[in-house]
Every structure is written in structure tokens, then in C-alpha cells.
Amino acid sequence: MDVTDLLQLAIYGVVLGSILTLGAIGVSLLFGILRFSNFAHGDIMTLGAYAAFAVVSILHTPVWLALPVGMIAGALVAVAADQLVYRRLRRTQPVILLISSFGMALIIRSLVQLIWGPQDRSFIKGIDMPMHFGDLMVSPQQLWILGGTIVIVIAVHLFLTRTRMGKAMRAMSDNMDLARVTGIDAEKVIIWTWALGGALAAAAGVFLALDTRLTPMMGWSALLPIFAAAILGGFGKPYGAIVGGMIIGVASEMSTAVLPPAYKPATAFAVMVIMLVVRPNGLLGARR
Amino acid sequence: MSIDLSGLASYGVFLLTLAAIYGVVSLALNVQWGMTGLFNIGIAGFYAIGAYCAAIVTTPPSPSHLGGLGLPFGVGLLVAMAVSGLVAFLVGLLTLKLREDYLAIATIGISEIIRLVLKNEDWIGNGVRGIAGIARPLSANPLVYLAVVLLVLAATYLAVERARKSPWGRVLRALRENELGAQAAGKNIYRFRMEAFVLGSMIMGLGGALYAHFIGFVSPEAFEPVFATFLVWVMLIAGGSGNNKGAVLGAFVIWLVWSGTELLTNQLPADYVTQGSALRVLLIGVLLQVILLRRPEGLLPEERPHVGASPASSAEAEDEA
Numbered sequence: 001m002d003v004t005d006l007l008q009l010a011i012y013g014v015v016l017g018s019i020l021t022l023g024a025i026g027v028s029l030l031f032g033i034l035r036f037s038n039f040a041h042g043d044i045m046t047l048g049a050y051a052a053f054a055v056v057s058i059l060h061t062p063v064w065l066a067l068p069v070g071m072i073a074g075a076l077v078a079v080a081a082d083q084l085v086y087r088r089l090r091r092t093q094p095v096i097l098l099i100s101s102f103g104m105a106l107i108i109r110s111l112v113q114l115i116w117g118p119q120d121r122s123f124i125k126g127i128d129m130p131m132h133f134g135d136l137m138v139s140p141q142q143l144w145i146l147g148g149t150i151v152i153v154i155a156v157h158l159f160l161t162r163t164r165m166g167k168a169m170r171a172m173s174d175n176m177d178l179a180r181v182t183g184i185d186a187e188k189v190i191i192w193t194w195a196l197g198g199a200l201a202a203a204a205g206v207f208l209a210l211d212t213r214l215t216p217m218m219g220w221s222a223l224l225p226i227f228a229a230a231i232l233g234g235f236g237k238p239y240g241a242i243v244g245g246m247i248i249g250v251a252s253e254m255s256t257a258v259l260p261p262a263y264k265p266a267t268a269f270a271v272m273v274i275m276l277v278v279r280p281n282g283l284l285g286a287r288r
Numbered sequence: 289m290s291i292d293l294s295g296l297a298s299y300g301v302f303l304l305t306l307a308a309i310y311g312v313v314s315l316a317l318n319v320q321w322g323m324t325g326l327f328n329i330g331i332a333g334f335y336a337i338g339a340y341c342a343a344i345v346t347t348p349p350s351p352s353h354l355g356g357l358g359l360p361f362g363v364g365l366l367v368a369m370a371v372s373g374l375v376a377f378l379v380g381l382l383t384l385k386l387r388e389d390y391l392a393i394a395t396i397g398i399s400e401i402i403r404l405v406l407k408n409e410d411w412i413g414n415g416v417r418g419i420a421g422i423a424r425p426l427s428a429n430p431l432v433y434l435a436v437v438l439l440v441l442a443a444t445y446l447a448v449e450r451a452r453k454s455p456w457g458r459v460l461r462a463l464r465e466n467e468l469g470a471q472a473a474g475k476n477i478y479r480f481r482m483e484a485f486v487l488g489s490m491i492m493g494l495g496g497a498l499y500a501h502f503i504g505f506v507s508p509e510a511f512e513p514v515f516a517t518f519l520v521w522v523m524l525i526a527g528g529s530g531n532n533k534g535a536v537l538g539a540f541v542i543w544l545v546w547s548g549t550e551l552l553t554n555q556l557p558a559d560y561v562t563q564g565s566a567l568r569v570l571l572i573g574v575l576l577q578v579i580l581l582r583r584p585e586g587l588l589p590e591e592r593p594h595v596g597a598s599p600a601s602s603a604e605a606e607d608e609a
Contacts, residue, residue, distance in 0.1 A: 037389045039329075085577050092584065095327055095388060099521060100580050102329065106518060107573035113566035216566075224400060227393045235389070262408045269397040273382055276390055 004135045009253045015142045015211060017249025018149035022204035023222060024229035024241035025156060026197030032173030032236030033193050036094040040081065040104040041201050042223035046216060047108050048074035048202020049209040050116050056123060063123050064144065067206050074202025075195040077108065082194045105220065113216045121214040145207040152203055153242060156196070160238065165192050173236055224265050225252060228272035247271065301430045303547055308437045309498045311539035314523045315441075315448050315532060316491030322529040322590070323452060324484040325464035326384075327392040331517040333399025334489045336406065337375060338368035338496025339506045343419040344412075346501075353414040361425035365440075365497050372493025375402075376486045384481045399517070407508040418507025422500050437498055441536070444491060449532045451487070460484055461530075515569065519546065522576045528586030537587055546572060 023045060030038050052070030055061055081104050089097050130137040160166040168189050171179040180186055204226075205219055212218070229248045233240025248268045255267035313331065320326040342364040349356035375398070383394040406413050413419055424433045451457050463470035463477045471477055500506050519542065527538020549571050553564030579586070 031389075037393065085581065088581055095325075096580060096584065098327065098389070098392060099525065100577060102518060102521065103573045103576040103580075106515075106569050107577075110566040110570040110573065114563050114570065118562065118566070224393075224397055228397075231390070231393070260408060262404055265397075266401045266404055269401060272397070273394065276386055276394070277382060 006254070006257065008136055009257060010250055011136060011138060011142070013250030013253035014246065015145050015249070016253055017246035018145055019204050019207045019211065019245075020222070020225050020229045020249050021242050021245030022149060022152060022200045022207065023226035024233065024245045025153075025238045026200040027226055027230040028233060028236055028238050028241040029169065029173070029193055030197045031230070032238075033169065033176075033190060034086075034090070034094070034097070036097040036101070037227065037235075038197070039098060039101040039223065040108060041197070041226065042219035042221070043105045043108040043112070044074050044078055044198050044201040044219065045205030045208065045222060046112055046214075046219035047077055047205070048198075049205035049214055049218065050112050050121075051202070052206045053116075053121055053123065053209065053214055063206070063210060064148070067148070067203060070202045070206045071199040072202075074198040074200075074205070076198070078194040078198025078201070079191055081108075082191065109216055109220065116214075116216075118216060121209075123210055123214070141210045145210060148203070148207060152200065156200070156238070159196070165189065169193055169196075221265070225249075225268035228268045228275075231272055232275050298430065301434050303543065305430065305434045305437050305502055306499075307540045307543040308434070308441045309495055309502065310520065310523060310543050311441050311536045312437075312444050312498065313492055313495035313520050314527065314535040314539040315444050316488045316495065317520055317524050318488075318529060318532055318535040319448055319451070319484055319491065320488035322524060322531070322535065323457060323464065324460045324481060324488075325388070326481060326485050326488070327388050328395045328485070328488070329392050329517055329521070330379075330395030330397070330399035331492055331520050333395070333402040334372045334376065334492035335496035335499070335516060336399070336402055336506075336508070337372045338493030339500035340406065340413050340419070340496075341368040341371050341493065342497035342500040343422050343506045346423065347419060347421055350419075352417075353410075353419055354412050361501065364501075365494060368493040368497035369490040372496070373486045373490040376489030377482070380482045380485045384485060385478060403508050413506065413508075416508060418505055420505045422504045422506065424501050424504070433502060437502070440494070440498060444494070445532060445536060448491070452532060456480075456483075519572070522572060522579075524586075525576065525584070526579050526586055528588040528590060530590030531586070531588045534586050534588035534590075541587070542572075545575070 023041060027038060027041050030036070030041075048070040051073035052063065052066040055066035055069045056063055059066075081101075085100055085104065086097055089100055124141065128140055130139045131143075158166075160170055165188075168179065168184045169192065171182070171184060172186065172189050176186070179189075201219075204222075208218055208222060225248050226245075229244035230241050231244070232247055233242070233244030248271060251271050252264040252267050255264060259267065313335065317328065317331060320328050344353065344355040345357050345359050345364040345367045346361060347356045348358045379394060379398050383391045386394075407416055409415070425436060426432050459470065459475050459480050462473070463475065463480060467477060470480075520539075523538040523542040524535050525538070526542050527536070528534025546568070549568040550564070553567050556564055556567075
């Protein structure tokens with residue numbers, strides 16, 4: 001294990017970190033506004049990836065053209081779940097919403113399995129030759145993932161800082177009552193938050209599928225590291241989620257230098273637990 | 289006379305045994321969630337610990353996994369409970385002072401790590417090949433084992449019900465409803481939470497041990513971890529969280545519904561049979577949403593003390609406690 005190997009792992013880590021970041025931003029935004037951890041987030045990722053896969057396999061478009069379709073599908077499913085179920089449960093304790101989202105996760109996953117079957121799928125047929133930069137290797141897909149994530153994160157940043165809706169979201173996340181007093185339509189903001197979170201999750205799902213394969217379990221398996229990233233960044237803080245995602249991504253990949261790769265999720269979890277004990281409000285979180 | 293069981297009757301015994309095992313686990317979750325408000329979605333992890341402990345303690349010596357201590361059934365149950373309780377204690381140390389979401393995420397993380405360890409560390413439980421040959425106590429007859437499981441279920445029910453009615457149980461409910469109030473009354477809420485979490489997890493371990501002896505085989509994938517956890521949650525919520533009778537009733541009803549959906553999906557045309565399990569999960573997921581929306585208090589709602597009850601009935605309640 002020399003420096004080149006570690007750098008190579010760091011590159012894989014940044015790629016994984018990009019995927020986790022996109023998932024964690026949505027989890028964090030939803031938590032900020034609705035005060036609950038959405039356990040269906042991973043399965044919205046799965047659904048978005050399969051929706052994009054359907055476009056690619058039926059219309060034979062390139063993946064980047066199918067990505068927006070996947071994101072729209074993710075947004076629609078997230079909003080539908082909210083309108084059909086979560087909306088009616090919002091008055092109860094947040095934990096009831098949590099249980100409900102756990103059930104929603106299974107509903108979405110079994111729908112994916114019913115529509116597309118239990119077998120693995122892949123966006124890419126055959127093997128794409130990786131590109132070499134000195135001793136380091138990067139596959140074209142990984143460059144797409146990095147580039148796509150940067151574009152999406154910048155778009156989210158502009159949305160949150162420049163548009164009325166984005167500002168309203170941040171206001172509600174900071175202080176729900178104060179935001180309502182200023183005349184923000186809370187219901188509308190919640191719907192938009194679901195749409196944004198669902199779309200970002202779907203993008204994360206498409207990228208995850210590009211990096212690995214499509215399976216009905218892919219999103220659920222990514223949920224734990226995504227929560228870890230969101231917690232690390234401070235729940236409710238979308239910008240913290242970027243930092244959290246990168247730390248968890250790099251830590252998970254680097255851990256393979258000393259541990260069997262099967263323990264990657266365990267590394268994410270260990271980082272999260274240490275974080276919870278040392279700084280329960282996250283790296284960027286204020287001490288409340 | 290019971291030796292010559294017809295197919296239907298033996299299927300019935302099979303269903304009842306599993307329902308009773310789920311009843312034990314549902315009671316365990318009721319201690320954590322129903323009584324105390326602790327959100328544990330790592331049930332499968334504690335269940336797996338219990339199952340593996342039972343396997344390691346009771347099977348004859350074997351080079352392919354840890355132990356094979358060849359000890360009796362009862363010792364296996366005790367070890368299963370002890371180890372589950374110890375793991376719960378460690379998880380609790382890290383998370384019980386934090387917000388409830390964090391406990392939820394931590395428990396799911398722990399159960400995932402337990403699964404990964406069991407899958408990858410061959411020396412513990414023979415990796416993915418699992419441990420076979422876990423014998424049933426007394427006799428191999430399924431009816432005898434059903435009686436054993438029902439006995440354990442009854443004992444668990446009595447113990448948990450007694451705990452619920454005790455002053456200890458009242459503190460748990462107090463801190464569930466109003467943490468600050470309980471704290472102001474001088475209760476160390478962290479200690480009470482820890483006790484409830486450890487007790488519940490020990491009972492989950494007990495359920496896992498019963499399962500291992502029933503099926504005779506354990507492997508990391510034998511439990512469908514996420515799904516087992518989910519099913520127990522549906523059972524408790526459907527039955528009535530906070531109510532021990534409800535927890536047991538929910539386990540039996542939901543287990544019958546779940547098994548019934550199998551009969552339903554078996555009727556599907558051959559092309560769709562492989563999709564049957566996904567369809568069953570879908571149905572149970574929808575059922576949970578309907579229960580949460582229509583009858584969140586469950587079949588047997590929690591008995592709440594009546595404010596302004598007649599003196600006679602409140603005196604009676606005092607006697608019971």
C-alpha cells in the first residue's frame with residue numbers, strides 16, 4: 001500500500017462522497033423542515049435509477065439525458081408519498097412519520113422489484129476502459145458522476161439562495177413559526193422540499209447505478225452512509241451534508257486499505273458514532 | 289395420537305410456533321417503544337445475536353464455528369439474553385442520551401454491522417454457510433416445541449405485564465409522555481431508558497434463540513433482517529402499542545395475514561411466482577400505512593389512567609400496581 005494506492009482510494013472516496021452528498025442534502029432539508037428522518041430516501045434513489053434505466057433501455061438515449069427523467073420520477077414519488085400518507089400524519093409525533101417512511105421504503109422497493117424484477121441490471125454494457133492519469137485510474141462514469149454532482153450542487157445552492165422558494169425553505173428550516181408569521185405558505189414549501197429531496201435522491205441513485213449496478217436493494221444499502229453524512233454535517237443543514245458526504249465517502253473507501261471491503265458501511269457507521277459522541281449537532285452545527 | 293399429523297395440522301403448528309416467537313419479540317418491542325418510546329429498528333440484530341448464541345452454546349463441538357459447547361437448551365436461552373443485553377447496553381451508552389432519530393439510526397447501523405460480521409467472520413458462525421443441527425429441547429416433535437414456545441411466551445407476557453404495572457413501568461410511561469416532567473420529579477431518565485432498552489433487547493435475543501431451535505439452522509441471511517424488523521413493528525402497531533395483550537394479538541394476527549398472503553400469491557400464474565414475495569411485502573407495507581392513518585391506536589389501545597375516575601376504581605388500580 002503506497003501513496004498511489006491511497007490516492008486512488010481517495011478518488012473512489014470522492015466519487016462515493018458525491019453520491020452520498022446528493023442523498024444527504026435531501027435528507028437534511030427534509031429533516032430541517034419536517035423534523036423527521038426519511039427512511040424511504042434510499043428507495044427513492046433506487047426508483048429514480050430504475051426510471052432512468054427504463055428511458056435508457058427503451059429509447060436508447062445516453063444516461064445524461066435520462067437523468068432528468070429519473071429526477072422527475074423521484075420528485076413525483078416523493079410528493080405522492082407525502083400527499084397520500086405523510087401529510088395526514090404530520091400532526092402526530094415525528095416518530096410515527098418515521099415508522100410510516102420505513103413502510104414506504106418497503107412499498108417503493110417492492111414496486112421496483114415487481115416492475116423490473118429482482119435481477120441486477122447495468123447502465124453500461126461491456127467494460128469501459130478507464131482513463132489513466134499517471135498511475136491513477138478514473139473511469140469515464142466516475143468523471144460524469146463528479147461533474148454531474150458539481151452542476152447539481154451549484155444549482156441547489158442557487159435555488160436556496162436566489163429564489164423565493166429556496167429562501168422560504170431555509171427560513172422554515174431555521175424557524176417554522178417565524179416563517180409562517182411572515183406569510184410563507186408552509187404547505188407549498190413542504191411540497192417543494194419533497195420534490196427537491198426526491199429529485200436529488202434520484203440523481204444520487206442514477207450515479208450510484210453508474211458507479212456500480214442497479215439492484216432493488218441498492219438504495220436501502222446506501223441509506224446508512226447517507227444518514228451518517230447528514231448527521232455529520234448537522235441534520236437540517238444542507239451545506240453541512242456536502243462536507244459530511246465527502247468525509248464519509250473518503251473514509252469508507254480509505255478503510256478498504258486496512259479492512260475487508262465488506263466493512264465499508266461499518267466504517268461509515270463508526271465515523272458517525274464517534275461524531276455523535278463528540279459533537280452531536282454535527283461539524284457545522286450550532287450548539288443548541 | 290398426535291404423531292400422525294395431517295399436512296394441514298402440521299402447517300398450523302408451524303404457523304402457531306412462529307406466531308408465538310414473534311409474540312415474544314413484539315412484547316420486547318413493546319417494552320422499548322410502547323412503554324418507553326425508544327425507537328429501535330435494529331430488532332433483527334438482537335434477534336440474530338440470540339439465534340447465534342443459542343446455536344453456539346447448544347450444538348456439539350465443531351471446527352467450523354465458534355464453540356459448539358453442547359450445553360442444554362436453557363443455558364442457550366440465558367446466554368442469548370445475556371449477550372443481547374450486553375450489546376444493547378453498549379449501544380445505549382452511545383445513543384440513549386441523544387435524540388430519538390439518532391437511536392433509530394444507530395440501531396439500524398448496529399444490526400447491519402452484526403449481519404456483516406456474521407457474514408464475513410467465518411470463525412464465529414461459519415460465515416454464509418451458517419450453523420446447522422440446532423436441536424429442539426425434549427423431543428423433535430413440533431407439538432412439544434410449540435408448547436415450550438407458548439410457555440416462554442406466557443412467562444414473558446406475565447413478566448412484562450408485571451413490569452408495566454409496577455412503579456418502574458409508570459416511570460417509563462411518564463418519561464415517554466413528558467421527559468422534563470419525569471426529570472423534574474427526580475427520576476434519572478437515562479437510567480430508566482437504559483433499563484428498558486436492555487430488557488427489551490434481552491427479550492429480542494430470547495426470541496432469536498427460540499427461532500434458532502425451531503428452524504434448526506442459522507445463517508446471516510436466514511432472517512431477512514430488514515424485513516423481520518419491519519414485520520415486528522407492524523405487529524406491535526396493529527395490535528396496539530403500549531398494550532401487552534395487543535402486542536401478542538398483533539403478532540398472531542399479522543403473522544396469519546402475512547402467511548395468508550403467501551397462499552394468495554401462490555395462486556399467481558407461474559410466470560409471476562418469483563415476484564410473489566415482493567407483492568407480499570407491498571401488501572404489508574400498504575397495510576401499515578392504512579393502520580397508521582385509520583387506527584393508529586391499534587386493535588387493543590393502550591389503557592390509559594382515567595382522569596377523574598371514581599374513587600373505587602382508582603383504589604383498585606392502586607392495588608393492582
